Amino acid sequence: MVIGVPKEIKSEEYRVGLIPDVVAVLVRAGHTVLVQHDAGAGAGMKNAEYEQAGAKIVLTPEEVYGESDLVVKVKEPQKSELELIRENQMLFTFFHFSSDPEMTRALIRKKAVCVAYELVREADTLPILRPMSEIAGILAVQQGMKYLEREYGGKGILLSGVAGVRKGRVAVLGGGTVGFHAAQKAASIGAEVTVLEISQERMRAIQNALPSVETLYSSPQNINSCLKWADVVVGAVLTPGRRTPVLVREEDLDLMEEGSVLVDVSIDEGGVFATSRPTSHRQPIYIHRGIVHYCVPNLPGIVPRTSTLALSYASYPYLMDLAAWGEKAFEKNAGLHSGLALRRGEILNANLQEMFT
Structure with a gap:
């Protein structure tokens, strides 16, 4: 061949x-x-x-x-x-x-005959997508940290905090591979982390592996509650072959503090935030309603x-x-x-x- x-x-x-x-x-x-x-x-x-x-x-x-x-x-x-x-x-x-x-x-x-990496499935896993999701989860937190800097329109805070100053707070929407690795990365630098998920099995797995991470059922009420305090919100929902559901409406952004950061890893399947639109590594962010949006579809491409x-x-x-x-x-x-x-x-x-x- x-x-x-x-x-x-x-x-x-x-x-x-x-x-x-x-x-x-x-x-x-x-x-x-x-x-x-x-x-x-x-x-x-x-x-x-x-x-x-x-x-x-x-x-x-x-x-x-x-x-x-x-x-x-x-x-x-x-x-x-x-x-x-x-x-x-x-x-x-x-x-x-x-x-x-x-x-x-x-x-x-x-x-053409099209075989999609993201649809290749073995049992309950997506073996080709998985390593990219791991990388994307880690990078989502790194980029969230970066764009919290005042230079980019962020709050000007450090997620890890320092002695005498509160830690940053990260909310992760979705507890799959991207969400798990985002939570793991955020927790490893000392941030307060909450993962919102609908699967009880995934929530238990996260709690067992990451004891410092809080898990909540991903309901509209719980999502809105997290928006009020989160410094960084990571969109990490995947429905293979379908458009990602919108979990945060435009008006919900008014619940957030100005300078907070949304990182929409799900943007390559449509995005979880109603205000998301694809960006690029060259121009990765835009600010809407005072909230920094990072929506780069090929996030692992920067490494x-x-x-x-x-x-x-x-x-x-x-x-x-x-x-x-x-x-x-x-x-x-x-x-x-x-x-x-x-x-x-x-x-x-x-x-x-x-x-x-």
């Missing part, structure tokens, strides 16, 4: 779909790997490393898409890439279909080396099956079967069927 790795062109996206180590394994297995020139540069991976692993370096995305049976990416195809995708071509990447209906309809028209390595290792076993078996892999690998969202114009994911049919 010919496997292509284009350079990511989403704004400030520095990750790459494959690392040289995985390329070497694919080449030894008899596959051909095409890597676009400087595709790995943002993650500190040089063209020479890919060549040493056995990849062929090509100059343009047209070559990657034009010659590859399977294209391995990080983020959803951008408009210029959609034009290059061929019928029957397999794409393995994050798609976040629910937040981009235009892209989804274009892929349906193209009759591209760590996140590229984690993503490549997590996707590796699924990629090897796709390369070895082609579309037969969907019958042999349950995780890939769950990740198969679109095939030749047919919508296979139940949640997407509700949205687009």
